[in-house]
Amino acid sequence: MMPAEGTSAAASDPPSQPAPVVPRFPPGTRVQVRDDWPERRGPCHIRTPHYLRGRTGTVQRLLGCFANPEVLAFGRPAPRHELYHVLFEQNPIWNEGHPGDEVLVEIFEHWLEPAEATKEAV
Amino acid sequence: MSAPARPDSPARLEALIGALKTKGILTEEELTARQAQTDRASSEIGARMVARAWLDPEWRRLLLSDGSAAAEAMGVSMAGAPPLGVLEDTPQRHHLVVCTLCSCYPRAVLGYPPHWYKSFAYRARAVRDPRGVLAEWGTALPEGMEIRVVDSTADYRWMVLPLRPPGTEGWAEDRLTSIVTRDALVGVALPQVPSPTMAA
Structure with a gap:
C-alpha cells in the first residue's frame, strides 16, 4: 500500500510563511540529526529518513516554515516549524559509494542539534 | 506500487466526495478545476x-x-x-x-x-x-x-x-x-x- 503523497497543509493553507530573519542554524552550520526512533514508542508519522538518524551534515539553507507533518498526519492543529536543506556525505552513511557524492535532504529543526566536534571526529 | 482498485472503490470515492460537498469543504467547481489542472500537467x-x-x-x-x-x-x-x-x-x-x-x-x-x-x-x-x-x-x-x-x-x-x-x-x-x-x-x-x- 503506497502512503499518500506528502502531508502538506490543506490546500487553503499557504504552503510557507516568511522565514525568521535569523535561523537557529545558518547556512554552513554542522548539525547532527537526532538519534531518535519514535516509531518504537507507538504510532507516528515522521519525515526524517531512518538512514540519517544520528548522522552529521551541513545546513545548506533554510527552506521556510511548514506545518509539522508529525502532528498534521493525525489531523491535529499543526504548528509551523523551520525546515532546512541539509547536505550529507553519502559515503559515511552506507560505508560504500563514491567519495564526493552527497545526499541533500529536507529536515525539520526539531530533528537537528548542533554537531559536537567529538562526534564529528568519530 | 499501488494496489488494483477494488470493486467497492468507486462507491467509496463517491461517498467521500458527497460528504466533502455536504460539509462545504469542496465544491463541484473546485473538483473540476483541480481535475483539469491535473490532466494538463x-x-x-x-x-x-x-x-x-x-x-x-x-x-x-x-x-x-x-x-x-x-x-x-x-x-x-x-x-x-x-x-x-x-x-x-x-x-x-x-x-x-x-x-x-x-x-x-x-x-x-x-x-x-x-x-x-x-x-x-x-x-x-x-x-x-x-x-x-x-x-x-x-x-x-x-x-x-x-x-x-x-x-x-x-x-x-x-x-x-x-x-x-x-x-x-x-x-x-x-x-x-x-x-x-x-x-x-x-x-x-x-x-x-x-x-x-x-x-x-
Missing part, C-alpha cells in the same frame, strides 16, 4: 522551463531562485501546491531526485510520476547506490562528476535543470524542449541529441 511543462533556462539567463535566474514563480509564469497554477525547487546541474555535479519515504514528485510541472519512481526498488537504491541505478538506466556521467541525491522528504518538490548538451547550438526553444525528457527532469537520464541517422 505533463513533463512538457518542465521541459519547456528547462529549454527556456538554456536560452534566457534572466529566466534561468528566476527558475533557480523561485521555481513556483517560474511555474506560475508558465501559466501553471501553483495555488495549494507545494513549493517547487529547481536543482542546477553543473559540469561537476549531477542531481538525482528520489522520495525515499513515499512518492513526492513535482506533479505541477511533470504530471503523474512514472510507476518506477514509486517502486520500493528505486526509492531504496537511488539513495544508497545512485551510480548503480544510473548505470542500469544507461546513463553514463562524465569522469569526475559527483552525484547529489536529493531525497524529497517534506514540503518541497524538486526538479532538475540538466546541462544543455553539446550539439544544440542555435536551436530554438521548441527543439530544445523536445530533447528534455521526463526522466531527465528527475536526473535518471541526460538530455540526448538524436544521432543524425535517427533524425528524420
